[in-house]
Amino acid sequence: MSLSAAAIVSALEGLLGPAGVIGAPERMGAFLNEPRRRFHRTAAAVAVPPDRAAVQAVMRWAHENRVAIVPQGGNTGLVGAQVPARGDEVILSLARLDEIRSLDAGAGVMVAEAGVILENAHKAAEAAGAMFPLWLASQGSARIGGVLSSNAGGVNVLAYGNARELTMGVEAVLADGRLYNGLTALKKDNTGYDLKDLLVGAEGTLGVITAASLKLFPLPRDYETALVNLDSPDMALALLRLLRQRAGARLNAFELIPRIGLDIQLRHGMLDADPSAGLAPWYGLVEISRMEGTAPGTLAEILEAAFEAGLLTDAVIAESLADRTRMWAFREQMSECQSREGASIKHDVSVPVAAIPALISEGNAAAEKLVPGIRPVPFGHMGDGNIHFNFSMPAGADPQAFMARHDEQLHAAIYEVVLRHGGSVSAEHGIGQLKVELLKQVKDPVALEMMRAIKAALDPRGILNPGKMLG
Known part of the structure; x- marks a missing residue:
């Protein structure tokens, strides 16, 4: 960067006015402090x-002056894609682009700007009698642009797919300020490369998403939700197969949770009551949507058949909204609850669904060999193969010593198991800063060459989110 921070702030104020620029480091905290607090760089400014026109103006100026730009939504990402990697970048916040431009429940499409908070997109769809089915623990602060840029998954991937599959088209400002107008509601458009799929999941390295046309679905009449007791991940896999056979596309979610997660949450008062039917090594959180015209009781019938087949040991079905809320709180608090027990080492990985039991068994064994007494906390999306393979430090251990000694060792051990089973080292959190070097190690060399060629073509001066994904 050839411009000083003061010069950058002055230039941006000329484009956006003083109200559109934050130049004082002490006012940047909300934009710099990412959830895991692993990355600690400052920024030259926050724009x-x-x-959209103002975004274009900023990008034209940045391109001309070779100033690096870090696009940011709600700052909820977990791999550092949305915060500076060097310290001289400008954070480009899309928070003020927060309009829902159009919504057609009949056609099943909503056009939302990048700054729309995910929960507000849900509310807008529901007010029109429809549903936008991407649900995340951070939906109260995550914004559509960041959700798309990270290709977020969430708990409904089993039924509806991840962010890329829920996106029909995008509008994006390119590195030099040109506008790619790819907003479309077409289900069929076979006129060349799917540029939308390049931008969704690119972590802001190819362009700045400013709006998107998103798929809407009929709003379910109700949900049937249950927390089932399981002896093992193998039993969970067998139950998942039965649920798919009997419920089909109405199976929204199947989340696998270990007993230790419930123990921790109850011990620290994170739940007002035990949502389970009793002690079990594992739990499965199962949810089926009930559409208009369908009779209730489907889930109960399936679980009864599963019990008779020996695929579960007990179950409790939610009888009220409070029951359902408590069950989902149990699942959604799984990441947070580990912080109550000291340091933890986390992995966002995926394997073919059939390999989940082997992943957990072999991963636990490898971790225990490295760190006797370590507490495995693997949980996540059984239905799509995405397991958050986390480990809490042994009880009474020193947190700093645990992280310093075992962080890299455990990562290497778990990733070896994941790759051996044909999996991915990043399932839904992305690459960001955290996994740049890892990506170079595990990605097919030809795929990396193609990615670098695309990056060079769309961002020849390398100003879009440097230090992320490809480094």
Whole structure:
């Protein structure tokens, strides 16, 4: 960067006005402090443009002056893609682009700007009698642009797919300020490369998403939710197969949770009551949607058949909204609850669904060999193969010593198991800063060459989110 921070702030104020720029480091905290607090770089400035034209103006200026830009949504990402990697970048916040431009429940499409908070997108769809089915623990602060840029998954991937599959088209500002107008509601458009799929999941390295056309679905009449007791991940796999056979596309979610997660949450008062039917090594959180015209009781019938077949040991079905909320709180608090027990080492990985039991068994064994007394906390999306393979430090251990000694060792051990089973080292959190070197090690060399060629073509000066994904 040839411009000083003061010069950058002055230039941005000329484009956006003083209200659109934050230059004082002490006012940047909300934009710099990412959830896991692993990355601690400052920024030259924070730009908060009010609309698409202002985003274009900022990008034209940045391109001309070779100033690095870090696009940011709600700052909820877990791999550092949305915060500076060097310290001289400008954070480009899309928070003020928060309009829902159009919504057609009949056609099943909503056009939302990048700054729309995910929960507000849910509310807008529901008010129109429809559903946008991407649900995340951070949906109260995550914004559509960041959700798409990270190709977020969430708990409904089993039924509806991840962010890329829920996106029909995008509008994006390119590195030099040009506008790619790819907003479309077409289900069929076979006119060349799918550029939308390049931008979704690119972590802001190819362009700045400013709006997207998103798929909407009929709003379920109700949900049937249950927390089932399981002896093992193998039993969970067998139950998942039965649920798919009997419930089909109405199976929204199947989340696998270990007993230790419930123990921790109850011990620290994170739940007002035990949502389970009793002690079990594992739990499965199962949810089926009930559409208009379908009779209730489907889930109960399936679980009864599963019990008779020996695929579960007990179950409790939610009888009220409070029951359902408590069950989902149990699942959604799994990441947070580990912080109550000291340091933890986390992995966001995926394997073919059939390999989940082997992943957990072999991963636990490898971790225990490295760190006797370590507490495995693997949980996550059984239905799509995405397991958050986390480990809490042994009881009474020193947190700093645990992380310093075992962080890299455990990562290497778990990734070896994942890759041996044909899996991915990043299932839904992305690459960001955290996994740049890892990506170079595990990605097919030809695929990396193609990615670098695309990056060079769309961002020849390398100003879009440097230090992320490809480094």
